Amino acid sequence: GESVGLHLPTLSVQEGDNSIINCAYSNSASDYFIWYKQESGKGPQFIIDIRSNMDKRQGQRVTVLLNKTVKHLSLQIAATQPGDSAVYFCAENAGGTSYGKLTFGQGTILTVHP
Amino acid sequence: GAVVSQHPSWVICKSGTSVKIECRSLDFQATTMFWYRQFPKQSLMLMATSNEGSKATYEQGVEKDKFLINHASLTLSTLTVTSAHPEDSSFYICSARDLRLGSTDTQYFGPGTRLTVL
Numbered sequence: 483g484e485s486v487g488l489h490l491p492t493l494s495v496q497e498g499d500n501s502i503i504n505c506a507y508s509n510s511a512s513d514y515f516i517w518y519k520q521e522s523g524k525g526p527q528f529i530i531d532i533r534s535n536m537d538k539r540q541g542q543r544v545t546v547l548l549n550k551t552v553k554h555l556s557l558q559i560a561a562t563q564p565g566d567s568a569v570y571f572c573a574e575n576a577g578g579t580s581y582g583k584l585t586f587g588q589g590t591i592l593t594v595h596p
Numbered sequence: 597g598a599v600v601s602q603h604p605s606w607v608i609c610k611s612g613t614s615v616k617i618e619c620r621s622l623d624f625q626a627t628t629m630f631w632y633r634q635f636p637k638q639s640l641m642l643m644a645t646s647n648e649g650s651k652a653t654y655e656q657g658v659e660k661d662k663f664l665i666n667h668a669s670l671t672l673s674t675l676t677v678t679s680a681h682p683e684d685s686s687f688y689i690c691s692a693r694d695l696r697l698g699s700t701d702t703q704y705f706g707p708g709t710r711l712t713v714l
Contacts, residue, residue: 490637518705525600525689525705526640571639582628582693584703586639 490569492591501559501594505572505587510553512574516584517546517557521568529557529570559592567594599623600692602706609680610714616676617709619690625670626692630703631663634687646673680713687711 495501507515513534518526530541532548532555539546545558555572569591573584599622609615619629627648632640644654644665652665664676673692677684687710691703 516702523708523710525602525691525708528702528704531702582703583630583642583645584691585642588639 490589490591492593494593494595495562497562497564497594497596499562501557501562501566501592503557503559503570503590503592505555505557505590507553507555507572507574507585507587509574509576509585510550512576512585514575515546515548515555516573516575517544517555518571518573518586519566519568520571520589526571562592562594564594564596567592598702598704600626600690600704600706602688602690602709604709605707606710606712608712608714611681612679614676614678615680615711616674617688617690617711619673619675619692619706621671621692621704624692626673627670628693629667629673630691631665631673631675632689632691634689634708636687640689643675677711680711682713685711685713 516531517529519529520526530544530546532539532546537548543560547556569589571589572587575584601620601622603618607615629646631643633643634640642655643658644652646652646665646667648667648670654660662678667673687708689708691705693703
């Protein structure tokens with residue numbers, strides 16, 4: 483729906499801390515989830531993905547956790563760095579006839595203080 | 597690999613004119629490309645799905661006659677905003693799926709095009 487005037491959730495952390503960004507999704511039929519990082523004025527950058535048959539996946543400094551029971555997704559960033567400052571979006575793929583179409587969450591602004 | 601480019605990166609036009617935005621997959625073939633619109637401080641909203649060699653599929657509420665999409669080759673899709681108005685000012689982003697990779701679900705995004713209609 484329309485979200486004019488909506489303020490994105492924000493997370494401020496100190497450099498070196500771990501960050502956890504959360505996302506609630508709505509479609510129980512979604513079978514594929516992705517986290518993207520978007521810096522100001524740029525397109526989204528793929529971070530990590532996870533399929534619905536998994537509950538955890540790890541990458542370099544990042545971990546994604548999926549809880550299908552409560553339809554919740556989280557992104558953990560270890561040893562957060564100033565370069566991690568950006569807006570983070572989760573996205574879901576419903577599969578079926580919607581295969582390939584992504585629905586994006588509202589986003590979270592991460593600010594890392596040196 | 598899996599680089600997507602967009603051209604132009606920004607454009608300013610007068611109300612009533614048409615603007616074409618190109619989306620290219622530089623090092624892979626993309627049978628499907630997606631077009632998104634993003635307003636300031638908001639998330640990405642899918643506008644349409646562009647399939648090579650066939651008509652685009654538009655999301656509900658998106659005017660197909662206003663946002664013309666052409667996907668004539670496996671590496672190029674274009675979005676033309678016709679008779680642009682100030683409310684069309686936005687950040688337009690395309691994405692493409694790389695069928696070479698094992699995960700065919702991964703979408704790679706272009707850098708976006710900032711459209712400002714005066």
